Amino acid sequence: MGWGSSSNVTTNTQLHEDFSITIIDDARCTNCQTDQFVTQLWQTPGLAWVEIKTVDFSDAGIEQMVKDENIALLPAVIFSHNQGIDAGMVQYLTALPSGKYSLSIDATFNPFAKRSDRGLLMLENADLEAVKAGAYIDGNTDAKISWVEYSDLECPFCAKLHTSWAPDEIKAKYGDDINIVFQHFPLGFHANAKPGAELAECLGDQKGSEAFYALIEESFAQWNSTRSFLLDEAVKLGGDKDELEACLDAGTHGDKVDTQMARGTQLFGVTGTPGNVLINNETGEYEVLSGAYPTASFEEIIEKLK
Numbered sequence: 001m002g003w004g005s006s007s008n009v010t011t012n013t014q015l016h017e018d019f020s021i022t023i024i025d026d027a028r029c030t031n032c033q034t035d036q037f038v039t040q041l042w043q044t045p046g047l048a049w050v051e052i053k054t055v056d057f058s059d060a061g062i063e064q065m066v067k068d069e070n071i072a073l074l075p076a077v078i079f080s081h082n083q084g085i086d087a088g089m090v091q092y093l094t095a096l097p098s099g100k101y102s103l104s105i106d107a108t109f110n111p112f113a114k115r116s117d118r119g120l121l122m123l124e125n126a127d128l129e130a131v132k133a134g135a136y137i138d139g140n141t142d143a144k145i146s147w148v149e150y151s152d153l154e155c156p157f158c159a160k161l162h163t164s165w166a167p168d169e170i171k172a173k174y175g176d177d178i179n180i181v182f183q184h185f186p187l188g189f190h191a192n193a194k195p196g197a198e199l200a201e202c203l204g205d206q207k208g209s210e211a212f213y214a215l216i217e218e219s220f221a222q223w224n225s226t227r228s229f230l231l232d233e234a235v236k237l238g239g240d241k242d243e244l245e246a247c248l249d250a251g252t253h254g255d256k257v258d259t260q261m262a263r264g265t266q267l268f269g270v271t272g273t274p275g276n277v278l279i280n281n282e283t284g285e286y287e288v289l290s291g292a293y294p295t296a297s298f299e300e301i302i303e304k305l306k
Contacts, residue, residue, distance in 0.1 A: 077103035139179030150275035153225035154190035202247035
């Protein structure tokens with residue numbers, strides 16, 4: 001299998017005959033930070049002697065290798081084996097079909113995704129419609145740009161995003177040119193997250209989009225997603241408490257929440273919260289921004305997509 005030219009090989013002064021690390025990069029990825037992975041690996045105790053090869057997805061044989069190893073996202077860090085490696089690192093290694101091992105990192109770049117002539121990711125119209133189907137939209141439904149936020153009411157970083165006023169500042173700047181589409185992504189280790197998501201949907205059934213978003217904003221403002229808190233706030237927003245409890249206890253919106261979460265992962269590679277996707281509704285071009293970034297980061301992507 002081709003590993004790229006020798007100019008792509010970074011080697012420390014001492015090489016181990018039986019062990020190597022290969023980093024698969026993609027020149028199209030502007031934020032993959034591959035050099036940082038090399039530095040961090042060399043700074044890891046026991047790995048200072050390791051041969052580290054950096055290859056590109058476009059190099060001969062690499063695309064097929066990525067397919068054969070079932071690698072979905074880049075950059076990928078591949079260990080030739082896991083023998084003699086510190087136990088603390090072994091837990092982050094996943095066996096590959098070839099017998100090599102992949103190191104778990106925060107990879108987000110899909111090398112197989114459809115891209116526009118501008119190099120931006122492309123979303124099929126049917127997938128865009130599926131994302132918005134049944135979702136509450138904050139703002140002009142015909143806006144050119146949509147900010148789809150995959151979020152968790154118990155997530156402190158999601159709360160930080162909202163209390164930093166980034167969504168409000170973006171809405172104020174772009175007006176009818178943008179809308180926000182909240183999608184549920186309750187993380188499994190947050191006990192209140194999924195019930196909270198379902199309760200917000202139950203309130204939406206009763207009182208519509210405005211109440212749905214008001215409840216979410218209050219939850220983030222107080223960083224409180226307990227059932228009792230959300231029920232009290234939902235009642236303040238005009239919800240009927242008995243109906244809300246019945247809706248929640250029946251799991252009326254459990255499937256809707258699960259579907260939104262699954263679609264976020266399948267379409268955009270979302271694995272944590274907040275997972276932000278900025279989409280041009282006219283062209284289907286989009287970009288993913290994972291984390292609680294400041295307003296300026298969203299503005300930069302929006303300007304790129306316009």
